[in-house]
Amino acid sequence: MVQSNLDPLAEQVESENELEGSDGADSIASSSGIALEPIHENGRRYCNEMYFMPNDEPEQTRLSIVHQAFLILLDGELTTVPLPPEGPSRVLDVGTGPGDWAVEMGQRYPNAEIIATDISIFDGGPAIIGLPSVHFQLDDAEDDWTYHAPFDFIHFRGLSGAFRDWRGVYEQAFKHLKPGGYIEVVESDPAADIVTWANSNPDSYHNIYVSAMRNAADSLGYPRGRDHLNRSLLTSIGFVDVGVQDMNVPVGAWPQDDRQRTLGKMVLIACLESLEARSLRPLTATGHWKVDDVRDLCEKVKQELMTSEGLTMSVRFVTAQRPENT
């Protein structure tokens, strides 16, 4: 049974599911990654046996901070994709998490229908605002997509390590875009080689952490890294106008500029908070790491992050269009 504090979203999901079989159905055929009963492990709460990140309150808070940091980075915009001037009419946010992005999209474009999907139930997130145009659904993006109408825009943010088969997910996204519609894939996972040091030290604890996480993810069959951000992968599926943009983000309070310093502080907090969240489950699942060893490594990386001068992180934005004539 779903915990009572998860009920608001669960009810929404149920009312969405009632539509199944009608023309209004917006769902995915099966739901292999979805487990309604959360799993408690080493003091964290997870949505199923497989997905590596927790969905508990500290993680929801972290994701909200990250969302605010993205708003600063993008000067208040929600995406780098050129949306239609009249606004999009249908948008899909895959792996929406607590739904900050989807809800804000719904507030900015009240005429758009926003479908926000996840394998996880997030209680107490912005979903409880209950915007009529924003529909939260429990869907595993690796299952067959059966959405009833195509989208102008499909958004993926922070999903490194979520899928076994990115190609399969992209192929479905291509099929479910309107001709001329866009996808955007945004990644800031440190295991995807994106934290850079002013004075790079190959023996740093951070490097040990990153390579341990990458090896663990590979052995579990959910690759991290940057392979899913390659232009050639998207063009081989049929996407055109593929744009790859790296934005440098400060990590820490070192920038002189006020706005950059605010951003740097938020990113540092999110990074520190993410160390254990990202690594605890995959590293212990390998059988080579004990919980205390993971926590000890995280503590050492934390010290490095807090004492490093001029630390930056690169965030990659990949955008791609379904051709107009398809």
Ligand SMILES: C[S@@+](CC[C@H](N)C(=O)[O-])C[C@H]1O[C@@H](n2cnc3c(N)ncnc32)[C@H](O)[C@@H]1O
């Ligand atoms: C790091 S969070 C990012 C959340 C949100 N996109 C954001 O930017 O705040 C990744 C999310 O992907 C979801 N997820 C993982 N595997 C998924 C799958 N197979 N299908 C749909 N969502 C998935 C997780 O439950 C989690 O909420």
